[in-house]
Amino acid sequence: MELETMIDLLVCPRCHGGLQLQGQPPQQLLCHACRLAYPVREGIALLLVEEAQPLPAEAR
Secondary structure, eight states: OOHHHHGGGOBOTTTOOBOEEESSSSEEEEETTTTEEEEEETTEEOOOGGGOEEOOTTOO
């Protein structure tokens, strides 16, 4: 199943807020509440807080 079709079902594992899919490969899922970006590798979202990267200040 495509990640784009599942985006409404996915939530941030840290705050349980909604996620936004960003970019073409490499893609990432953004949580604006936590200011974290979760990587997507080979079409699989890695929704682990340990894998997330902080969003830069200008990414809002």
